[in-house]
Amino acid sequence: MLFLLLALVFGCNALTLYVLLKTKSDKLFDKVIRYVVWISLFHSAYAFLSRYYFEELPFIDRAAPFGLLYGPMLYFLSFSNHEKRLGRSNVIKHGSPFLVATIGYVIFLISPEWRRNYGLYYFEVLYSGVVVSMVGYVLYVFLNHKKAISDNRIRKLINSGATWLLLIASLLASIIVSKILRKEDIGSLLPGMIIYGAMLFVSFLIFKYSINNLLVKAGVDEESEESVPISAPRQYQKSALTVEILREYEQKLNTIMETEQVFLDTELSLxxxxxxxxxxxxxxxxxxxxxxxxxxxxxxxxYRINHSCKLLLEEPETNLEEIAFKSGFNSKVTFNRYFKNQMGCTPSEYR
Incomplete structure (x- = not known):
C-alpha cells in the first residue's frame, strides 16, 4: 500500500511538472512552485527506492532530512507572489538547516558506529527540528497572511499546505514522545502513510493550480467569458436590477478599479x-x-493597457515582458494582443 501511495505521489508530481514546464510562466510564484514539485518528486522517488531496495534498512528513509525543506517552501510560496525576487542570501538562510542536517544524514548512513552510539540523539534532534521548522513557518505565514497572500487561489493552496504541515508536525511530535520518552516504536507504516498521503493531497492541489494556469495561458477562460454576448437584454428582462442599481454598481466597480487597482492581480477572475x-x-x-x-x-x-501605457513612458529601461506582468497580464503574448487591439500599435511602437 505504501509503495502504491509513493508511486501516485511520484506520478502526480511528474505530470504536474510537465504541465508547469508547458505553461512556461515567468512569475516568481510559479517558479517556486516548480522547485516545490521538483523537491517532492525527488523525495517520493528517493523514499520509494530506499524502501524497495533497502527494505531491511528502514532508517535510510526515516532519517532523511527532507522535512526541513517544506517549511521554507511554504514561506517562499507565500511571499513570492508580491516580491520581484527572493534573493540568494534569503534562500541560503532558510535552506541552511537542511544543508546541515544533510551532512549529519550522510555521516549517519556511512558510519555504523556513529549510528549505534548517536542514532537515538540524531532522530531526536532531526524530528524536533522538523516539528519546530514546520510549526514556526506556518505561524509566521499566518501572522503575515493578509500581506503575503492576496489571491484567493493561492490562499487556498497555501492554507492546505500549511494544514498538512501542522498534521505532519503533530505526527512527528507523537513519534518523539513514543520513541524517546516512552521507549516505544510505532513503526514506519503509519507515519509513512500519513506523510506521503499528505504529499499526494498537496501534489494534487498543485496539479489543479498548474492545469488552471495552462488553460488561462491558452485563452480558455477568456474565450468562455468572451463568448457571452455583449448585448443580451432578453435574458435580463425579468431581472430585479433597476437602472439606478446598475449605475450604483458601475460607480462602485470603477472606484475599486481606480483606487485599489485590483486589475494588477494577474489571477483576477470574475x-x-x-x-x-x-x-x-x-x-x-x-x-x-x-x-x-x-x-x-x-x-x-x-485598465491594464492604460496602466501599461503609463509604465512604458515612466520606465523606459524596463523590458516589455516585465511591463506586461506589472500591468496584470499573465504573458507577453496576451499583453501584445490586447495592447494592439486597444491602442492600434504594438507596445514597442508606442514607446
Whole structure:
C-alpha cells in the first residue's frame, strides 16, 4: 500500500511538472512552485527506492532530512507572489538547516558506529527540528497572511499546505514522545502513510493550480467569458436590477478599479472580482453585458493597457515582458494582443 501511495505521489508530481514546464510562466510564484514539485518528486522517488531496495534498512528513509525543506517552501510560496525576487542570501538562510542536517544524514548512513552510539540523539534532534521548522513557518505565514497572500487561489493552496504541515508536525511530535520518552516504536507504516498521503493531497492541489494556469495561458477562460454576448437584454428582462442599481454598481466597480487597482492581480477572475467589490457574480455579469457593454476581460484589460501605457513612458529601461506582468497580464503574448487591439500599435511602437 505504501509503495502504491509513493508511486501516485511520484506520478502526480511528474505530470504536474510537465504541465508547469508547458505553461512556461515567468512569475516568481510559479517558479517556486516548480522547485516545490521538483523537491517532492525527488523525495517520493528517493523514499520509494530506499524502501524497495533497502527494505531491511528502514532508517535510510526515516532519517532523511527532507522535512526541513517544506517549511521554507511554504514561506517562499507565500511571499513570492508580491516580491520581484527572493534573493540568494534569503534562500541560503532558510535552506541552511537542511544543508546541515544533510551532512549529519550522510555521516549517519556511512558510519555504523556513529549510528549505534548517536542514532537515538540524531532522530531526536532531526524530528524536533522538523516539528519546530514546520510549526514556526506556518505561524509566521499566518501572522503575515493578509500581506503575503492576496489571491484567493493561492490562499487556498497555501492554507492546505500549511494544514498538512501542522498534521505532519503533530505526527512527528507523537513519534518523539513514543520513541524517546516512552521507549516505544510505532513503526514506519503509519507515519509513512500519513506523510506521503499528505504529499499526494498537496501534489494534487498543485496539479489543479498548474492545469488552471495552462488553460488561462491558452485563452480558455477568456474565450468562455468572451463568448457571452455583449448585448443580451432578453435574458435580463425579468431581472430585479433597476437602472439606478446598475449605475450604483458601475460607480462602485470603477472606484475599486481606480483606487485599489485590483486589475494588477494577474489571477483576477470574475468570481474574485465579485468578492472584492461585494457584488453578486450574476449581477456583475449583467452589469458588464447591459450597462458597460464589455465583457469582463475587455473591461479589466482596458485598465491594464492604460496602466501599461503609463509604465512604458515612466520606465523606459524596463523590458516589455516585465511591463506586461506589472500591468496584470499573465504573458507577453496576451499583453501584445490586447495592447494592439486597444491602442492600434504594438507596445514597442508606442514607446
Amino acid at each position: 468570481e474574485s472580482l465579485s468578492r472584492k467589490v461585494k457584488i453578486p457574480k450574476h449581477h456583475l455579469t449583467q452589469l458588464f453585458n447591459t450597462k458597460i457593454n464589455q465583457t469582463f476581460y475587455q473591461y479589466i484589460n482596458m
